[in-house]
Amino acid sequence: MSDKKHKSIISPLKAARGMGADKSGFHHWWMQRVTAIALIPLTIWFMFCAVGAIANASYDRALEWLSSPLHAVLMILYVIATLYHAALGLKVVIEDYVHKESLKIASIFFVNFACFAGAVASIYAVLLVSLKG
Template sequence: MSLRSPLGKVRGLGSAKEGVIHWWAQRMTAVALIPLLIWFVASIAAMAGADYGAFREWIATPVVSVLLVLMTIAVFHHAQLGLQVVLEDYVHTEWLKIAAIALVKFAAIGLAIASIFSIVKIALG
């Protein structure tokens, strides 16, 4: 007995051999974000009202720079994985769906690089 659907057979679409990679990456980034976001929000709350110099000094602290880069990577990876699922669920015009997902992925990469570059620039003074 074949486990493939009749439609899948007709279209010739087989397994992409990727299995649960997308699902697993969403969970792993979620787990990583639990401590990172609690740390980030607590830090921002503790520094509310601080001036420009104080913020830059904080970002430039090595531990903070590294944690911010880790948070940036996890946030944008998690966000684009999530938005991809939303688009796959609600956009039913094939080309529009593919275009929207591609746009989301490009934007996530661009925004992540912009954040990391800014953090590194501040850190290296």
């Protein structure tokens, strides 16, 4: 029925069962932990190696550093793990607190898009620097 005032009487059991399990729970939970564990060494590398190498370096020196295949690959992995982890985590926060279905779907879409676009842009930048060098 399209009538907005449509009210239905359903049993508490029907409400509790809902539409059944979405089978996405484990995958989300697991990927959040996998990315978290991957981020431990990657963040240590980023803090000490990347920041240390780039912070006080000249522009040319920084470009040279990022052109090294090892550092370029680690930087791409770091960007993917960070933004994937962020997208998974923000989705949970939105689901916890935003209960208006349309706003919830829009917010999750926005977060996913922003993280995905951020990852693509970052990877493109790293490749640009790395392959040119």
